[in-house]
Amino acid sequence: MDEVLRVENLWKSYGETSVLRGVSFEVKRGEVKVIMGPSGAGKSTLLRCINLLVKPDRGRILLEGREIYPKPYDAIHRIRQRIGFVFQSFNLFLHMTVLDNVRVGLVKVKKLSKEEATKIAIEALRMVGIGPELWNKYPAQLSGGQQQRVAIARAIAMNPSIMLMDEPTSALDPELVGEVLNVIRDLAARRMTMVIVTHEIDFAIDVADEILVIDDGKIVERGKPQEIISNPKHPRTRRFLERLKRRVDHGLR
Ligand SMILES: Nc1ncnc2c1ncn2[C@@H]1O[C@H](COP(=O)(O)OP(=O)(O)O)[C@@H](O)[C@H]1O
Numbered sequence: 254m255d256e257v258l259r260v261e262n263l264w265k266s267y268g269e270t271s272v273l274r275g276v277s278f279e280v281k282r283g284e285v286k287v288i289m290g291p292s293g294a295g296k297s298t299l300l301r302c303i304n305l306l307v308k309p310d311r312g313r314i315l316l317e318g319r320e321i322y323p324k325p326y327d328a329i330h331r332i333r334q335r336i337g338f339v340f341q342s343f344n345l346f347l348h349m350t351v352l353d354n355v356r357v358g359l360v361k362v363k364k365l366s367k368e369e370a371t372k373i374a375i376e377a378l379r380m381v382g383i384g385p386e387l388w389n390k391y392p393a394q395l396s397g398g399q400q401q402r403v404a405i406a407r408a409i410a411m412n413p414s415i416m417l418m419d420e421p422t423s424a425l426d427p428e429l430v431g432e433v434l435n436v437i438r439d440l441a442a443r444r445m446t447m448v449i450v451t452h453e454i455d456f457a458i459d460v461a462d463e464i465l466v467i468d469d470g471k472i473v474e475r476g477k478p479q480e481i482i483s484n485p486k487h488p489r490t491r492r493f494l495e496r497l498k499r500r501v502d503h504g505l506r
């Protein structure tokens with residue numbers, strides 16, 4: 254199956270607020286889609302719908318050709334194992350060491366032996382550049398960049414079909430953004446299938462096979478990074494991208 258994710262005509266409202274208004278896109282294996290768009294556009298809601306954390310009002314979602322919404326082919330907790338999620342705010346277990354954070358899902362959810370889980374966890378930690386000197390530390394003893402890299406390791410250790418990342422660097426101090434973006438670049442180079450919400454425009458140009466611009470609950474523009482950046486068709490996209498570029502020029506990231 255070449256298509257990992259298909260989202261068809263997704264709608265979601267909160268009371269009177271219409272948040273998603275007919276969103277459709279697809280992600281093939283090994284592809285990286287970057288979602289951009291102003292605050293409040295519905296980006297987080299879209300990712301949360303795909304991960305079945307939020308129930309859409311209407312539409313259809315397929316994972317590897319099988320419907321997960323409205324009629325999930327399997328129990329939701331098992332479907333969620335196929336989808337890695339990286340949050341803005343790391344979401345590590347604060348009372349667990351780095352190694353346990355990465356290992357816990359493998360032991361508790363995948364029912365692997367501690368030995369097998371440790372092997373896979375260490376491999377994932379190495380992939381994100383977290384060395385042995387940090388494996389027995391607690392999240393509070395790590396920098397934000399290190400914490401986010403552990404969170405990414407925890408997600409990849411589960412061997413998901415797709416990774417969803419919701420502004421993975423926007424809670425970080427500027428000097429720590431680069432190390433996390435490099436880890437994600439590395440995953441892209443390894444052909445990890447990903448949907449990434451980010452405002453990091455240079456990074457988006459680097460990794461995205463396609464950029465989707467969402468505004469007011471709709472995809473208003475989509476295409477190859479160079480097309481979108483150099484020749485945005487939609488006036489709001491143009492204004493939005495110009496604001497981002499100004500932030501880059503002024504070093505305000
Ligand atoms: N749980 C919720 N209840 C009510 N309104 C929500 C909820 N989550 C999001 N919204 C609203 O939906 C809109 C889109 O939010 P969100 O998906 O977080 O946008 P983005 O991630 O693009 O900034 C916003 O107006 C937000 O206030």
Ligand SMILES: [Mg+2]
Pocket residue numbers: 296297298419420
């Ligand atoms: Mg958001």
